Amino acid sequence: MNASRPPHGNFINYLLALVAIFSLNFILPRMMPGDPLHAIYGDEALVAMTPQMEAYLTEKFALNQPWSSQFTAYASGLLQGDLGYSYYYKDQVSTVIMGALPWTLLLAGLALIIATILGTALGIESGYRRGRPLDRGLIASLMFLSGFPDFFVGILLLLIFGVCLGVAPLSGATTPYSGATGLAYALDVAHHLILPLSALVLVQLGGIYLLTRNTMVSVLKERFIMTARAKGCSDSRIRYEHAGRNSLLPVVTATGMRLPQIITGALFIEIVFSYPGVGSLLSSSLDARDYPLIQGILLLVTVAVLTANLGVDLLYRRLDPRVRYAH
Amino acid sequence: MLEIKDLVVSFNRSPVLNGIDLSISPGDSLAIIGESGAGKSTLGLSIIGLVEGEVKGRIQLGQRDLLTLSEDEMRSLRGKEIGMVFQNVEDALNPLQEISDQVTEAMTVHGFKADASNRSLRLLEAVGLDRETADKFPHQMSGGEKQRALIAMALANDPQVLILDEPTASLDALTKSDILDLLRSAVAGKMALVITHDIATAAKLCNKIAVLYAGKVVETGRTEDLLSSPRHPYTRGLIRSYPNMTTTKDLQGIPGRMAHGVAGCPFHRRCTQKIEICTQQEPKLLPQKGRMIACHRGGIVPLLELDGVNISFEARRVLSDVSLTLYEGETLAVVGESGSGKTTLARAVIGLYQPDSGGITLEEKAVTKRDLDFYKTVQMIYQNPKESLSHRMNVFSLVKEPLDVQRLGSAEEKALRVKRALGEVELPADDDFLGRYPHQLSGGEAQRVAIARAMVLEPKLLIADEPTSALDASVQAKILRLLMDLQEKRGLSILFITHDLALARKVSDRLAVLHRGKIVEEGPTSAVISYPRHEYTRVLLEHASNLGDDRNSGWSDENVLQIDRRDAILSA
Numbered sequence: 001m002n003a004s005r006p007p008h009g010n011f012i013n014y015l016l017a018l019v020a021i022f023s024l025n026f027i028l029p030r031m032m033p034g035d036p037l038h039a040i041y042g043d044e045a046l047v048a049m050t051p052q053m054e055a056y057l058t059e060k061f062a063l064n065q066p067w068s069s070q071f072t073a074y075a076s077g078l079l080q081g082d083l084g085y086s087y088y089y090k091d092q093v094s095t096v097i098m099g100a101l102p103w104t105l106l107l108a109g110l111a112l113i114i115a116t117i118l119g120t121a122l123g124i125e126s127g128y129r130r131g132r133p134l135d136r137g138l139i140a141s142l143m144f145l146s147g148f149p150d151f152f153v154g155i156l157l158l159l160i161f162g163v164c165l166g167v168a169p170l171s172g173a174t175t176p177y178s179g180a181t182g183l184a185y186a187l188d189v190a191h192h193l194i195l196p197l198s199a200l201v202l203v204q205l206g207g208i209y210l211l212t213r214n215t216m217v218s219v220l221k222e223r224f225i226m227t228a229r230a231k232g233c234s235d236s237r238i239r240y241e242h243a244g245r246n247s248l249l250p251v252v253t254a255t256g257m258r259l260p261q262i263i264t265g266a267l268f269i270e271i272v273f274s275y276p277g278v279g280s281l282l283s284s285s286l287d288a289r290d291y292p293l294i295q296g297i298l299l300l301v302t303v304a305v306l307t308a309n310l311g312v313d314l315l316y317r318r319l320d321p322r323v324r325y326a327h
Numbered sequence: 328m329l330e331i332k333d334l335v336v337s338f339n340r341s342p343v344l345n346g347i348d349l350s351i352s353p354g355d356s357l358a359i360i361g362e363s364g365a366g367k368s369t370l371g372l373s374i375i376g377l378v379e380g381e382v383k384g385r386i387q388l389g390q391r392d393l394l395t396l397s398e399d400e401m402r403s404l405r406g407k408e409i410g411m412v413f414q415n416v417e418d419a420l421n422p423l424q425e426i427s428d429q430v431t432e433a434m435t436v437h438g439f440k441a442d443a444s445n446r447s448l449r450l451l452e453a454v455g456l457d458r459e460t461a462d463k464f465p466h467q468m469s470g471g472e473k474q475r476a477l478i479a480m481a482l483a484n485d486p487q488v489l490i491l492d493e494p495t496a497s498l499d500a501l502t503k504s505d506i507l508d509l510l511r512s513a514v515a516g517k518m519a520l521v522i523t524h525d526i527a528t529a530a531k532l533c534n535k536i537a538v539l540y541a542g543k544v545v546e547t548g549r550t551e552d553l554l555s556s557p558r559h560p561y562t563r564g565l566i567r568s569y570p571n572m573t574t575t576k577d578l579q580g581i582p583g584r585m586a587h588g589v590a591g592c593p594f595h596r597r598c599t600q601k602i603e604i605c606t607q608q609e610p611k612l613l614p615q616k617g618r619m620i621a622c623h624r625g626g627i628v629p630l631l632e633l634d635g636v637n638i639s640f641e642a643r644r645v646l647s648d649v650s651l652t653l654y655e656g657e658t659l660a661v662v663g664e665s666g667s668g669k670t671t672l673a674r675a676v677i678g679l680y681q682p683d684s685g686g687i688t689l690e691e692k693a694v695t696k697r698d699l700d701f702y703k704t705v706q707m708i709y710q711n712p713k714e715s716l717s718h719r720m721n722v723f724s725l726v727k728e729p730l731d732v733q734r735l736g737s738a739e740e741k742a743l744r745v746k747r748a749l750g751e752v753e754l755p756a757d758d759d760f761l762g763r764y765p766h767q768l769s770g771g772e773a774q775r776v777a778i779a780r781a782m783v784l785e786p787k788l789l790i791a792d793e794p795t796s797a798l799d800a801s802v803q804a805k806i807l808r809l810l811m812d813l814q815e816k817r818g819l820s821i822l823f824i825t826h827d828l829a830l831a832r833k834v835s836d837r838l839a840v841l842h843r844g845k846i847v848e849e850g851p852t853s854a855v856i857s858y859p860r861h862e863y864t865r866v867l868l869e870h871a872s873n874l875g876d877d878r879n880s881g882w883s884d885e886n887v888l889q890i891d892r893r894d895a896i897l898s899a
C-alpha cells in the first residue's frame with residue numbers, strides 16, 4: 001500500500017476537464033439564437049462573406065447535418081489542429097496563434113520562474129529573521145508593490161524607464177527591420193523584454209514572498225526543527241534543508257492556483273507594452289471581432305492553465321512524499 | 328560529570344526555572360518529574376543550549392561551563408556529546424526526508440561522513456527498525472517506529488549525556504514497554520536525564536528522581552525510597568494522583584493549581600501543613616536521611632504518635648506496647664477482628680481511656696489533658712451515627728453544638744459554618760433539612776451529619792471507628808469518597824479503624840494489623856497487602872471480601888483497586 005503508484009485519479013480529472021472545455025466550445029455557439037455560422041463568425045464576417053464561402057463553411061462544419069456529424073467534424077478538425085480561419089489575419093487561426101505564443105511563453109514563463117525563485121529566497125531569509133530589520137523592510141516594500149494592479153505597474157515602469165529615462169524601448173519584442181542575428185538578436189530581445197518582465201515579476205513577487213515567509217515562520221516552530229537543532233545542524237542547514245524545503249510546498253500549491261491570474265496578468269502587460277504575444281493578439285482580435293481567433297485563444301489559454309496545473313501537481317508529488325505515498 | 332548549579336531560566340523576566348542544583352554522574356540516570364508547566368522541558372533544553380529565554384547559573388560538563396560556550400562550540404556538542412530524544416509528537420521528524428537520511432545527517436553534520444549511511448542502517452537495526460522501514464518517510468511509520476528512529480538519531484554519535492524528553496508519552500502500553508526496554512539499554516553507562524510526567528517511566532529508567540515544582544527542586548532521592556515513602560507533601564500528592572491500574576488507595580489529587588513566582592515556599596498555597604514561615608521564606612534544598620528535601624518542616628510531619636501504649640482492664644491486657652505514627656494528610660488504617668483492641672485504641676487517642684503506660688503525642692506535643700484545644704484538633708465519628716447523634720436535637724443544633732462548646736463566633740457566623748460544613752459533606756442546608764431530627768434521616772444522611780459535626784471545627788485528625796459498617800455498600804462507597812475528598816482538600820489525617828481489610832486497602836496509605844492487642848504488622852498499605860509477613864495478616868487477607876482471585880489482575884473492579892501503586896511502579 002506504500003508502493004509508489006501513478007496518480008490515475010488525477011489524470012482522469014484532467015481528461016474530464018479537457019473534454020468539458022472542448023464540448024463547451026462546440027456547444028455554446030450552436031446554442032446561440034440564430035444561425036450558428038453567424039454566431040461563430042460574427043456580423044462583420046458575414047457581410048464580407050460570399051455565398052460560395054458560406055456554402056463551403058456550412059459544408060465544412062457540417063452545419064446542415066445532425067449534431068452527431070457536426071461533432072465528428074468539429075473533433076476531427078481539432079485533432080488536426082484546425083481551430084478555424086481568421087478572416088482578419090487571413091490565415092489559419094492555429095498559425096496566427098503559433099506566431100504569438102512563443103513571445104508569451106517567454107514572458108510569462110520567465111516571469112513565473114524569476115518571481116518564484118526570488119520570492120521564495122527572500123521569503124526564506126525574511127522568515128528566518130522574523131522581526132528583524134530585513135524582515136520588516138521586505139514585508140513593507142513588497143506588500144506595497146503587490147497592492148497595485150499589474151497593468152498599473154507596467155504603465156509606471158514604461159513611463160519612468162521608457163519615456164522619462166529612455167533606457168528601454170517603449171514597445172514590441174524586437175527592433176523592427178534591424179536584421180540582427182545571433183547574440184545581437186538575443187540582446188535586442190532581452191532589451192525589449194526587461195520592462196514587461198520586471199512589471200510581471202514585481203507584481204507576482206509579493207504574494208510568493210509573503211506566503212513563503214509566513215510558512216517559514218510557522219515551519220520553524222515545528223518540532224522537527226528542534227530535532228534538527230539537537231542533532232547539531234548548522235543554521236544554514238536548518239534554514240534551507242529543513243525549514244526551507246518544507247516552506248516550498250504551499251508555494252507550489254499556491255502557484256498552481258494563481259496560474260490563471262498569472263496568465264491574465266501577462267496578457268494585460270503585453271497590451272501595455274504592445275508586446276507581440278497572445279495578449280496583444282487577443283486585444284486586436286477583440287477589436288476586429290475576429291470570433292474564431294478569440295475562441296481559439298480562449299481555448300488555448302484554458303488548455304494552458306490546465307496543463308500547467310497538471311505540471312504543478314506532478315511537481316508537488318515529487319516534493320512531498322506524503323502525497324506521493326498517500327494511502 | 329554533569330553539574331547544574333543555581334540555574335535560572337526566565338522568559339520575559341519571569342523565571343521558569345529558579346535556582347536549580349542537580350548533578351549527574353556517569354552511569355546515573357536522573358528522572359525529573361512534576362506537573363506540566365513545572366519547567367521540566369526547559370531544564371532539558373537549557374542543557375543542550377536550545378532554550379530561548381535568558382539563562383543564568385552554571386552547567387558544568389567536565390571542564391566546560393556550557394553556558395559560557397559560543398553558539399558554534401555549543402552546536403558542535405549537540406548531538407555529539409549531548410544527545411536528546413524528543414517525544415514522538417506528530418512533527419518530531421522532518422516529513423520530507425527518509426528516516427535513514429535523517430539518522431545519517433546526525434553524523435554528517437559532525438563531520439563523520441565516511442560510512443555514515445551504513446552506520447545509520449546499523450543504528451536503526453539496533454533500535455529495531457529493519458531495512459525496509461529505514462527507507463520510509465515519517466508519515467508511513469507508526470508512533471513506536473518514529474520513537475525508535477528518534478532514539479537512533481540521539482545515539483548516532485554515542486553521546487556521553489543523553490536527555491530524554493517524555494520518551495514514552497503518546498505511546499500505547501505495549502509499545503511503551505518495548506521502548507522502555509530499549510531506552511534502558513540506551514542509558515546504561517551514560518549520564519541520563521529523563522524528563523517525564525509518567526512515574527512508571529521514571530521508575531523503570533532511573534536510579535534517582537528529582538521532583539520539580541514551579542521551577543524548583545523540592546525533593547530528590549533514590550528512586551525506590553522516594554516512590555515508596557515520599558517525604559515532601561508535593562511528592563506524595565504527585566504519586567497519589569498518578570493513575571495506575573494497580574493502585575490500592577483511590578486516586579487523590581492535590582488541591583489548587585501550580586503557580587510560578589509565589590513568595591516563600593512555592594508549594595505553600597497548596598500545602599496542608601504550612602506554617603507561618605512557609606509564606607515568607609523560601610525553604611532550601613537540604614540533605615535529610617539520604618534525600619534532599621526543600622521544606623521548612625523537613626517534609627511531611629507526623630501528626631499523631633503512639634509510643635509503647637499499654638492498657639489493661641482488670642489485669643487483662645487490651646493493648647500492649649502499641650506504637651504507631653500517623654502523618655499529616657495521610658490515612659492510617661488499623662485493622663483487626665472484634666476483641667483485637669482496635670476500638671480501645673481509638674478511645675485511648677480521643678481520651679476516653681487513660682493508658683497505663685506509654686505516650687501519645689499530637690503535633691509533636693505530648694497529650695496530657697483533653698481540653699477544648701485538643702478537641703478542636705481531634706474529632707471522632709462512630710460506627711452507628713444514630714446512636715452517636717442525640718435524637719432530641721435537629722440537624723442544625725447537632726452540627727452547631729461543637730461550635731457552642733468551643734464558643735466560636737457569633738450566631739450568624741455559627742449558622743454560616745454549619746451550612747458550609749453541611750455543604751462539604753454534600754447535604755442540603757435548607758430550613759427543611761436543618762429542622763429534621765435523626766430519626767427522619769437515612770443511615771447515610773445521619774453519618775454525613777455526624778461527619779459534618781466533626782468537620783465543623785476543622786480538625787486535623789479524624790478518628791473514624793468503623794464509620795461505614797452499618798451502611799449498605801453503595802452508601803459506604805460514597806461516604807469513603809467523601810472522607811478522601813476532605814483529606815485532599817484539607818490535608819485531614821484519618822485514623823481509620825476497621826475489621827475490613829478490603830476497605831482499609833482502599834482508603835489508607837499505611838496499614839497496621841492489630842491482633843490480641845498487639846501490632847503484628849505495619850507498613851505502606853501496598854506492601855502489607857502484596858507481601859504480608861505475619862501469619863495473621865495472611866489469614867485476614869484470605870478472608871477479606873473482594874480480595875480473592877482478582878487480587879493481582881488489577882482490572883476487575885474499578886472501585887476495588889489492587890496492589891500498591893508504588894510496588895507496581897517499582898516492579899514495572
Ligand code: SF4
Binds near residue numbers: 594595622623624
Ligand atoms: S510545610 Fe511549608 S515549606 Fe514544607 S512544603 Fe509545606 S509550605 Fe512548603
